[in-house]
Amino acid sequence: MKILVTNDDGIYAKGLWDLAQELKQIGEVLVIAPDREQSGVGTSITVSQPVRINKIKPPIAGVESYAVEGTPADSVIFALRLLSKDSVDLVMSGINEGENLGNDILISGTVSAALQGYFNGLPSIAISVAIPTTEGQFYTEAAAKLAGVLGKLACQGELPQKLLLNVNLPNLPLKQIQGIEVTRLGQRSYYEEIKEDDKWKRGYYRILRHNPAENEQSGTDIWAVRRGKISLTSLHSDLTSPHSPPIEELCQALSAGLRILT
Ligand code: MN
Numbered sequence: 001m002k003i004l005v006t007n008d009d010g011i012y013a014k015g016l017w018d019l020a021q022e023l024k025q026i027g028e029v030l031v032i033a034p035d036r037e038q039s040g041v042g043t044s045i046t047v048s049q050p051v052r053i054n055k056i057k058p059p060i061a062g063v064e065s066y067a068v069e070g071t072p073a074d075s076v077i078f079a080l081r082l083l084s085k086d087s088v089d090l091v092m093s094g095i096n097e098g099e100n101l102g103n104d105i106l107i108s109g110t111v112s113a114a115l116q117g118y119f120n121g122l123p124s125i126a127i128s129v130a131i132p133t134t135e136g137q138f139y140t141e142a143a144a145k146l147a148g149v150l151g152k153l154a155c156q157g158e159l160p161q162k163l164l165l166n167v168n169l170p171n172l173p174l175k176q177i178q179g180i181e182v183t184r185l186g187q188r189s190y191y192e193e194i195k196e197d198d199k200w201k202r203g204y205y206r207i208l209r210h211n212p213a214e215n216e217q218s219g220t221d222i223w224a225v226r227r228g229k230i231s232l233t234s235l236h237s238d239l240t241s242p243h244s245p246p247i248e249e250l251c252q253a254l255s256a257g258l259r260i261l262t
Helices: 014-023 072-083 102-106 109-119 141-155 221-226 247-258
Strands: 002-006 028-034 053-055 064-068 090-097 124-129 164-169 180-183 187-189 192-196 205-209 213-215 230-234
Touching: 002 014, 002 072, 014 028, 014 090, 014 141, 028 072, 053 072, 064 072, 072 109, 090 109, 090 141, 102 187, 109 124, 109 164, 124 141, 141 164, 164 221, 180 221, 213 221, 221 230
Parallel strands: 002 028, 002 090, 028 064, 090 124, 124 164, 180 230
Antiparallel strands: 053 064, 164 230, 187 213, 192 205
16 A cells, blocks of 8 residues: 655645654555645646656655655656656645635645546545634644545545545544534635735735635535534536536527537
């Protein structure tokens, strides 16, 4: 059993090593992660320049570890295509410091690393813990234990091969967690504030993301985590809308405009 462990918070993030430590008890762990924080880079892969991979001395003994000067998705691709050809059984991404709920999954490096595993036909799991609302501790114990249970299930062949699982936990000690729910993606929307950053040079701007407006509709990932529960959302990569906006009429108008027969 070989488990690939990665993240988007960077190779020295606490959550990554808490995850590796737990999974080391179950199988061989390979850690490969960006050399710096890459939160929010989404599914980005580096194709325009070479990427340096450095073998590092891991903070926990006996774990082969690499830092990549690239993205979370790059890290998984290098792991599967270069460092551990055809021998990875499970991909785990996290433990991310900060939740990945609702449409966060579309920009999340944590989820995107798991997505690369999923594209390669491996059971792949993204694990995130909500950020504290006030200054506080980042609790990873429950997330690490949950990863351990999932690892054991994978070891026994009890995880489906075609699995992309997005797990979010409240930022609570294990004993205070209120349950576990299968959820669907909720809706949250951000208002991005733009600030000029002229500390070094004029013409530089920053995108500031504030707390999103959330819809806590029952059965969603947001709803579960806000109630102190663990949220399990099964994802797939087909973004085709199941709803039906007036796209048929648009198609007709386009075919008329372009004089193409439908
Ligand atoms: Mn992150």
